[in-house]
Amino acid sequence: xxxxxxxxxxxxxxxxxxxxxxxxxxxxxxxxxxxxxxxxxxxxxxxxxxxxxxxxxxxxxxxxxxxxxxxxxxxxxxxxxxxxxxxxxxxxxxxxxxxxxxxxxxxxxxxxxxxxxxxxxxxxxxxxxxxxxxxxxxxxxxxxxxxxxxxxxxxxxxxxxxxxxxxxxxxxxxxxxxxxxxxxxxxxxxxxxxxxxxxxxxxxxxxxxxxxxxxxxxx
Numbered sequence: 001x002x003x004x005x006x007x008x009x010x011x012x013x014x015x016x017x018x019x020x021x022x023x024x025x026x027x028x029x030x031x032x033x034x035x036x037x038x039x040x041x042x043x044x045x046x047x048x049x050x051x052x053x054x055x056x057x058x059x060x061x062x063x064x065x066x067x068x069x070x071x072x073x074x075x076x077x078x079x080x081x082x083x084x085x086x087x088x089x090x091x092x093x094x095x096x097x098x099x100x101x102x103x104x105x106x107x108x109x110x111x112x113x114x115x116x117x118x119x120x121x122x123x124x125x126x127x128x129x130x131x132x133x134x135x136x137x138x139x140x141x142x143x144x145x146x147x148x149x150x151x152x153x154x155x156x157x158x159x160x161x162x163x164x165x166x167x168x169x170x171x172x173x174x175x176x177x178x179x180x181x182x183x184x185x186x187x188x189x190x191x192x193x194x195x196x197x198x199x200x201x202x203x204x205x206x207x208x209x210x211x212x213x214x215x216x217x218x219x
Contacts, residue, residue, distance in 0.1 A: 018088045
């Protein structure tokens with residue numbers, strides 16, 4: 001597990017939460033991965049199909065255990081200091097495939113999402129760029145103890161938003177995305193390397209790896 005004294009470059013998992021190969025969220029994830037790599041961090045760019053798993057079924061969990069896709073996502077999270085999700089918006093909410101993955105991984109102890117830093121981005125052909133889905137996505141992640149970066153990025157009119165080289169045609173949006181990524185990595189860097197006091201974030205009461213706490217607190 002990463003610690004405050006982790007010696008190497010930051011390791012960031014980036015994945016687009018859509019199964020369609022030509023999804024604009026896959027393209028946005030690739031762009032974010034490029035921006036992260038430009039800072040010297042190590043990027044693990046993963047397609048959502050790397051985490052294929054059945055619909056969550058408690059009976060299946062009891063008889064067969066956790067599916068390989070959930071364990072693969074657990075492993076990639078454990079090997080990363082932070083993660084970025086580029087998520088489409090389905091009916092003003094989270095895509096079922098992404099929520100299902102979160103539900104499966106939430107069954108693992110210790111909880112892989114707990115205390116990880118996350119940045120959320122979205123791409124959508126709509127005028128609001130999938131932003132409603134990101135607000136919905138924050139809820140289960142923060143419940144599980146993820147430190148979700150306050151500044152989210154939503155790309156509207158996404159079918160016309162990308163240049164041939166994979167960057168954004170709108171230079172203002174490209175600059176804003178770059179600044180959002182840089183700010184996120186600066187926060188992760190500070191938390192990983194320069195925080196001297198031991199920090200705990202209590203939110204997911206199903207995880208008993210910490211002392212019993214009845215409310216969310218950070219110290």
